[in-house]
Amino acid sequence: MNSKRKKELVGEDNRPNDNRISSLPDEVLECVLIFLKSHKDRNAVSLVCKDWYHAERWSRTHVFIGNCYSISPEMVVRRFPNIRSLTLKGKPRFYDFNLVPPNWGADIHSWLVVFASAYPSLEELRLKRMTVTDDSLEFLARAFHGFKSLSLVSCDGFSTNGLASIAAYCRNLTELDIQESGVDDLGGSWLSCFPDSFTSLESLNFANLHSEVNFDALERLVARCKSLEVLKVNKHVTLEQLRRLLIKAPQLTELGTGSFSQDLKLRSYTELESAFSNCKDLHTVSGLWVVSSMYLPAIYPACSNLTFLNLSYVALLSTDLAKLLLNCPLLRRLWILDTVEDKGLEAVASSCPMLEELRVFPADPFDQEAVLEGGGGGGVTESGFVSLSEGCRNLHYVLFFCRQMTNEAVATVVRNCPNFTHFRLCIMNMAQPDYLTNEPMDEAFGAVVKTCKRLRRLAVSGLLTDRAFEYIGAYAKNLETLSVAFAGSSDRGMQYVLHGCPKLRKLEIRDSPFGNEALLSGIERYESMRSLWMSACNVTMSGCRVLAREMPRLNVEVIKEDGNDDVAAEKVYVYRSVAGPRSDAPHFVLTL
Amino acid sequence: MASHGNNDIENLKATELTLRPPGSDMPEKPTTMATKCNKRPIPDSDDESCRSRMDETEEMERKILAPPPKAQVVGWPPVRAYRMNSFRGRKSDDAEENAAKYVKVSMDGAPYLRKLDLKVYKGYEELRGALQAMFKCFSSVGMEGSDEYEYAITYEDKDGDWMLVGDVPWEMFISSCKRMRIMKGTEARGLSSCA
Numbered sequence: 001m002n003s004k005r006k007k008e009l010v011g012e013d014n015r016p017n018d019n020r021i022s023s024l025p026d027e028v029l030e031c032v033l034i035f036l037k038s039h040k041d042r043n044a045v046s047l048v049c050k051d052w053y054h055a056e057r058w059s060r061t062h063v064f065i066g067n068c069y070s071i072s073p074e075m076v077v078r079r080f081p082n083i084r085s086l087t088l089k090g091k092p093r094f095y096d097f098n099l100v101p102p103n104w105g106a107d108i109h110s111w112l113v114v115f116a117s118a119y120p121s122l123e124e125l126r127l128k129r130m131t132v133t134d135d136s137l138e139f140l141a142r143a144f145h146g147f148k149s150l151s152l153v154s155c156d157g158f159s160t161n162g163l164a165s166i167a168a169y170c171r172n173l174t175e176l177d178i179q180e181s182g183v184d185d186l187g188g189s190w191l192s193c194f195p196d197s198f199t200s201l202e203s204l205n206f207a208n209l210h211s212e213v214n215f216d217a218l219e220r221l222v223a224r225c226k227s228l229e230v231l232k233v234n235k236h237v238t239l240e241q242l243r244r245l246l247i248k249a250p251q252l253t254e255l256g257t258g259s260f261s262q263d264l265k266l267r268s269y270t271e272l273e274s275a276f277s278n279c280k281d282l283h284t285v286s287g288l289w290v291v292s293s294m295y296l297p298a299i300y301p302a303c304s305n306l307t308f309l310n311l312s313y314v315a316l317l318s319t320d321l322a323k324l325l326l327n328c329p330l331l332r333r334l335w336i337l338d339t340v341e342d343k344g345l346e347a348v349a350s351s352c353p354m355l356e357e358l359r360v361f362p363a364d365p366f367d368q369e370a371v372l373e374g375g376g377g378g379g380v381t382e383s384g385f386v387s388l389s390e391g392c393r394n395l396h397y398v399l400f401f402c403r404q405m406t407n408e409a410v411a412t413v414v415r416n417c418p419n420f421t422h423f424r425l426c427i428m429n430m431a432q433p434d435y436l437t438n439e440p441m442d443e444a445f446g447a448v449v450k451t452c453k454r455l456r457r458l459a460v461s462g463l464l465t466d467r468a469f470e471y472i473g474a475y476a477k478n479l480e481t482l483s484v485a486f487a488g489s490s491d492r493g494m495q496y497v498l499h500g501c502p503k504l505r506k507l508e509i510r511d512s513p514f515g516n517e518a519l520l521s522g523i524e525r526y527e528s529m530r531s532l533w534m535s536a537c538n539v540t541m542s543g544c545r546v547l548a549r550e551m552p553r554l555n556v557e558v559i560k561e562d563g564n565d566d567v568a569a570e571k572v573y574v575y576r577s578v579a580g581p582r583s584d585a586p587h588f589v590l591t592l
Numbered sequence: 593m594a595s596h597g598n599n600d601i602e603n604l605k606a607t608e609l610t611l612r613p614p615g616s617d618m619p620e621k622p623t624t625m626a627t628k629c630n631k632r633p634i635p636d637s638d639d640e641s642c643r644s645r646m647d648e649t650e651e652m653e654r655k656i657l658a659p660p661p662k663a664q665v666v667g668w669p670p671v672r673a674y675r676m677n678s679f680r681g682r683k684s685d686d687a688e689e690n691a692a693k694y695v696k697v698s699m700d701g702a703p704y705l706r707k708l709d710l711k712v713y714k715g716y717e718e719l720r721g722a723l724q725a726m727f728k729c730f731s732s733v734g735m736e737g738s739d740e741y742e743y744a745i746t747y748e749d750k751d752g753d754w755m756l757v758g759d760v761p762w763e764m765f766i767s768s769c770k771r772m773r774i775m776k777g778t779e780a781r782g783l784s785s786c787a
Contacts, residue, residue, distance in 0.1 A: 261709075262692070365669045510667075
């Protein structure tokens with residue numbers, strides 16, 4: 001039920017019609033604005049004039065908040081009366097790599113409490129890196145009667161008991177997705193909590209759970225939810241069980257399989273293949289986990305329309321990958337492990353000319369013996385990277401973990417693929433130079449920013465001097481996100497970036513020699529950015545205090561862990577906020 | 593470069609070899625099991641106890657159990673914890689390790705043969721169980737509970753000789769077995785009584 005808008009008279013002059021920006025009555029304006037979905041467009045609309053601001057806020061149904069501490073739930077509620085859907089992001093991204101202590105914050109509960117009274121018809125909640133407890137999940141399930149869609153990406157704090165609450169009480173649930181979340185897995189009985197009368201499910205993703213769910217309950221659930229399009233099961237589901245699920249849900253568009261290893265209970269290989277061939281609408285496949293080469297071909301009949309293949313959980317060899325890719329002519333996105341090696345990348349190059357995104361993850365990131373001279377340690381190298389770029393000219397997104405790289409190879413890659421918008425290169429050995437010339441990797445990233453004019457996201461690695469940052473500041477005019485680790489030689493490096501990249505929104509830096517001067521050189525920038533993270537740099541408490549004093553609308557937070565002295569600011573997180581300092585900060589977070 | 597004073601101490605402690613399982617009575621930073629060995633993937637049933645402990649320590653730092661040549665740095669390389677949980681790495685020169693090992697299995701009197709991936713089993717017990725399940729329909733006398741010399745499981749090794757299954761260590765058996773045959777009756781008794 002929408003709150004009805006009363007004509008806003010408070011604080012507004014009654015202007016004659018020909019002074020208004022548009023002569024449309026407000027109600028008509030609102031009807032037009034309903035078609036605007038993008039929050040960036042809506043934010044722009046709200047800045048035009050007061051009338052448009054009000055028309056926009058009354059018609060907005062989805063709000064996106066990139067940093068949960070930049071605003072308070074009360075403020076959101078005051079501005080937007082009719083919200084149905086909320087997207088919230090919490091912890092800084094480096095939380096993923098254990099640089100942020102647990103119990104840092106970003107708890108959803110206070111938001112839910114406020115929203116329960118203001119938006120009882122809330123339908124959708126999409127969270128990333130938030131803390132969500134079982135109590136919160138139960139609260140959510142009971143407070144919002146029409147609740148439909150729950151997506152928890154990289155969240156933590158809850159157990160499978162919380163999922164049971166959702167299953168039991170959300171009668172209209174269409175989506176339950178807990179991908180990449182750290183769940184306290186107490187068992188698989190939560191799935192059996194969906195009532196027999198429940199049929200609305202469209203999307204279910206529990207691939208990250210470790211314990212086995214009751215297969216009968218799962219099969220019945222899949223059978224009665226005729227609108228199910230996304231199903232991602234965990235590795236406990238066997239091939240025979242998968243076959244049975246596919247028979248019940250041939251309409252699936254996204255499938256996460258169970259383990260693809262030999263299953264003696266499998267009725268027959270041909271029946272498995274036949275089950276896959278019934279799934280004509282599949283565009284996304286993931287899972288696989290442990291793959292038996294002899295069974296992998298069963299999936300081929302379902303691959304003709306595949307656009308996204310996520311093989312990042314399965315140690316595939318290049319031969320199997322090559323054969324599989326021959327069946328995926330329309331592939332646009334591919335995630336793989338570096339077990340496929342350079343030969344695998346060559347297969348990608350020859351079979352996937354339409355590829356737009358490639359992510360290569362390391363199978364063994366801590367394998368010290370793979371530190372090598374000139375190759376032979378396994379994984380992918382610069383040579384595979386170049387081969388890839390020769391075949392896949394449409395690449396615009398790459399995430400590439402490797403142990404060796406050269407400036408020349410990177411320059412060749414971007415020459416072949418000048419359309420990169422996201423370039424994330426991780427040379428796994430810290431601060432490693434070009435392994436052939438022994439020079440810093442400055443020229444590599446120089447080539448990237450000079451050639452890829454549309455670059456929005458960049459992650460650098462390898463041995464880098466200030467020159468790399470000089471290039472970034474000079475050329476990366478569309479850059480929005482920059483990740484830096486073990487790089488740079490002096491404050492100048494960071495200054496180049498802060499002064500040169502006008503669209504920068506997120507800057508995260510670790511273990512680099514940037515100090516107070518660098519921090520303060522960005523004093524004018526931070527209010528136009530979402531956040532800055534600096535850890536293990538040369539920033540001190542006094543530098544942070546200066547920043548905090550000069551910029552009252554920024555929250556300057558220092559994470560103080562035991563054993564740190566009082567001078568160095570080991571971990572600094574700076575972000576703009578209209579909500580003031582956090583009221584829920586734990587003892588180790590100091591707001592200056 | 594900024595100092596890692598704290599990290600060094602933590603790294604040293606974490607790389608201590610201990611006999612206790614990871615995650616038990618660790619006050620703050622437990623070691624991880626995820627990448628401690630380069631073995632092939634273990635079948636699922638083994639993983640559960642590891643998993644629940646892993647989930648508990650999901651938010652805490654992870655370090656390798658075996659001492660590495662360089663100290664590990666927290667959060668580097670930037671690979672998410674859940675990715676390390678799901679997969680056990682292995683060296684590429686052990687490429688064979690993860691390839692399946694399929695062998696044909698015949699049973700005297702059965703009209704057709706079956707194929708088995710030996711890598712899936714952890715040992716002889718499991719193999720016997722799997723064979724029983726596979727060939728149950730063909731034996732008029734059930735293999736469980738019957739005279740253990742009624743059937744013998746044999747295999748042909750690399751030299752072409754027919755050997756009784758169970759004599760050599762499991763790993764050696766897997767690498768030398770080319771195919772298997774389940775013998776019954778007097779032929780079997782003849783073989784076993786020679787042992």
